[in-house]
Amino acid sequence: DGGITQSPKYLFRKEGQNVTLSCEQNLNHDAMYWYRQDPGQGLRLIYYSQIVNDFQKGDIAEGYSVSREKKESFPLTVTSAQKNPTAFYLCATSGQNYGYTFGSGTRLTVV
């Protein structure tokens, strides 16, 4: 089945540590996105990529970095510069049917 795989499902980060969240898709979609979800705040766009080797900042990119070396993969690194990283992170792709497809998410907690 085609879909999006996010891993790990749960991730714990120590203060000052960088962590990388994985997002892999086999839908052959060009565009990929990272959103952050906090209670009562909805979804906020971190980064997005419309094509391999190109990506743009979203609304809350500070403290995050991404790469897009392959069409199938769009990893997100949460750096130590992100002061409040505890959140639920969602990866998505978009295709021709006007809809996003979402992964099942990674819950990141600072310990």
Add this chain to the structure above:
Amino acid sequence: GDSVTQMEGPVTLSEEAFLTINCTYTATGYPSLFWYVQYPGEGLQLLLKATKADDKGSNKGFEATYRKETTSFHLEKGSVQVSDSAVYFCALSENSGGSNYKLTFGKGTLLTVNP
């Protein structure tokens, strides 16, 4: 910029009750409109969509009509079930086509349906 305002939750209903979740939007052009649903611990799933004024999106008993004159896209269901308990997000996209576009989301409305 674009924005989506949806009804503050939480909303608690009894099974078989009528559901309305209000959603209004602000956009510079002619956006496409969406409702997404998120079940606990999962990602979002597309529930329904409408791409132009007066279109009605429908799925699983849920409906929403794209009202350009009131800039609204209210979600309705005639008879909710316990399994409908979830968070519902209204969203819009300014792009008119193609596969690359950004969605702007509302803050979500938590619906709880009691038996």
